[in-house]
Amino acid sequence: MSIPVVTVGQSRDDLVGGLERLHGPVTVVRRCAELPELLAACQSGLARAAIVADGSEGLTSSLVDRLAAVGVAIIALTDSADEAARLRSIGVASALTGVESAALSDRIAEAVAQLAGPGPGGLARRSGPADPGAALKLDQAEPCPGPDEPGPGRIIAVWGPAGAPGRTTVAANIAGELAAEGKAVLLVDADSYGASIAAVLGLLDESAGLAQACRLADQGLLDVEALEKIAAPVATKAGTFRVLTGITRADRWTELRASALALVLERARQIAEIVVVDAGFCLEADEELSFDTLAPRRNAATLRSLELADTLYAVGTADPVGVPRLVRGLAELEVAVPQASPIVVMNRVRASSVGRGPERQLKDAWERYGPASELKAFLPYDVSAADAALLGGSLLLEVAPDSPLRQAIRNLVCAPDQQNRRSPVFSSTARRRAKD
Structure with a gap:
């Protein structure tokens, strides 16, 4: 079953085309100009995943939670190690801007599967009655330090x-x-x-x-x-x-x-x-x-x-x-x-x-x-x-x-x-x- 995806940003003109040429794993259903448009598209039930190619600096924990609440996983593209670490702390998976289309498709499928429910080796959601849409801490596309462990306090x-x-x-x-x-x-x-x-x-x-x-x-x-x-x-x-x-x-x-x-x-x-x-x-x-x-x-x-x-x-x-x-x-x-x-x-x-x-x-x-x-x-x-x-x-x-x-x-x-x-x-x- 193909995963419907929305994208935001114009940093890579071949991003959408590369994913479409895979013929099956993912389908790009809309290309958005900015994050508010992406949020509106996701909340309408249009997509299961969102790719943020530009403007990952605007992602916050609250925004991630709102998307997770409607079943949308986020993958951001960045070459900055500091930005990747920040994204990881708020529950966003990241990949390098030059990632191959097949690898990106696999990362999208993995993020969607983790959001649907923690499996073997998966990470539990920070969810509960107070926050039913709490975000996942997802793995990075590139090797990086794992998510912070809870302190002993x-x-x-x-x-x-x-x-x-x-x-x-x-x-x-x-x-x-x-x-x-x-x-x-x-x-x-x-x-x-x-x-x-x-x-x-x-x-x-x-x-x-x-x-x-x-x-x-x-x-x-x-x-x-x-x-x-x-x-x-x-x-x-x-x-x-x-x-x-x-x-x-x-x-x-x-x-x-x-x-x-x-x-x-x-x-x-x-x-x-x-x-x-x-x-x-x-x-x-x-x-x-x-x-x-x-x-x-x-x-x-x-x-x-x-x-x-x-x-x-x-x-x-x-x-x-x-x-x-x-x-x-x-x-x-x-x-x-x-x-x-x-x-x-x-x-x-x-x-x-x-x-x-x-x-x-x-x-x-x-x-x-x-x-x-x-x-x-x-x-x-x-x-x-x-x-x-x-x-x-x-x-x-x-x-x-x-x-x-x-x-x-x-x-x-x-x-x-x-x-x-x-x-x-x-x-x-x-x-x-x-x-x-």
């Missing part, structure tokens, strides 16, 4: 339903506690509705670090050095971590595309042992109801963060309003991100809103009426410590190191690491003390 996402249950406070203090443990930590504000990490940490930020990183990632220009330059260092008394601040206005949400954010988090894994993501609350993905074509997704940043997280904390408020919201939110989370296994955390636990023995009351009610996710942690309501930290633009470990809230957050994230690091000597000593 671990992603921790902090999510919670509507109603300000304390996501940002928990995320920021988790980052601070892990940095105090000697971890290399990067804190990412991916809330597309109300980014507030910069305000909580007292940062005079107007540059929206995450938006900068996503912009470079979309262009295929984000490397480790660039990410380290964008991420602002935050020094505390106990340790230092880096921060990618959020968007400065809610209407800038279009800058946080899912494909670009995925690339940012891939790079983040390479520079940090722990990546802490402060995610937004909304999990809706119903833009298709309002758009005839592939729609922008306001909640893509939240959904993609939750999809990629190795550990997910679901934070809810311990009161008669916050608990039902969390229960409904977890049901929505199960539908939106089926692979998620949230660790449920009750925040602002206090007897005045729950009753005597609030932890026992919450646990009993959760076992009777709550979802399958187990209620695993309680964060006490320490308003004086929280207010002091917010007023000073600091973390709890700085302004209130003995606060019950600080200790609860520390135990939430540091206790597992401490247990994993225990040596046989430490364990035997602890056992002897327990016996005594």
